[in-house]
Amino acid sequence: MPRVRLRIRGKVQGVGFRHFAITNAEKYGLVGHARNRIDGSVEIEIQGDKLGVQGFIGAMHIGPRHAEVDSVEITEIEENPYEKTFRVTF
Numbered sequence: 001m002p003r004v005r006l007r008i009r010g011k012v013q014g015v016g017f018r019h020f021a022i023t024n025a026e027k028y029g030l031v032g033h034a035r036n037r038i039d040g041s042v043e044i045e046i047q048g049d050k051l052g053v054q055g056f057i058g059a060m061h062i063g064p065r066h067a068e069v070d071s072v073e074i075t076e077i078e079e080n081p082y083e084k085t086f087r088v089t090f
Contacts, residue, residue, distance in 0.1 A: 003032070003047035003079045006060055010070035012042045018088045020064040025086035028052035035089045046086075047079060 008017070013036050021034040021044055030048035037043050046056055063069045 001047055001079055002050055002053050003045065003077050004053060004057070005075045005077050006042075006044040006046065006057065007037075007073040007075075008042045008044065008060055008063070008069060008071070009040070009073075010063075011066075011068035012063065013040055015066040016064045017042050017067055020067075021060070022086055022088065024056050024059045028056045030056055031083045031086050033083075033087050033089045045077065045080075047083060 018034045018036070021042075025032065025046065028048060030046050030052050032044065032046040034042060034044040044060065046053060048056075057072070057074065061069055061072050
């Protein structure tokens with residue numbers, strides 16, 4: 001099961017991006033977490049089947065209606081077998 005870390009930059013805080021991530025994680029059956037970073041970006045770790053992860057990444061390039069996504073940095077990371085849900089962390 002692939003796991004990736006996304007760092008999303010642009011106008012991505014204060015526009016419902018983390019809720020958008022939750023909705024898409026549920027849609028694609030993925031687990032992980034999302035959090036705002038102090039530099040104004042959103043960081044997401046996501047894990048699940050390959051097609052689901054790809055679909056999720058595609059949605060993050062677009063973002064919610066009021067977001068302006070400038071870039072999405074993708075890093076493959078080690079799987080976390082203990083994570084069972086998708087949540088927002090602070």
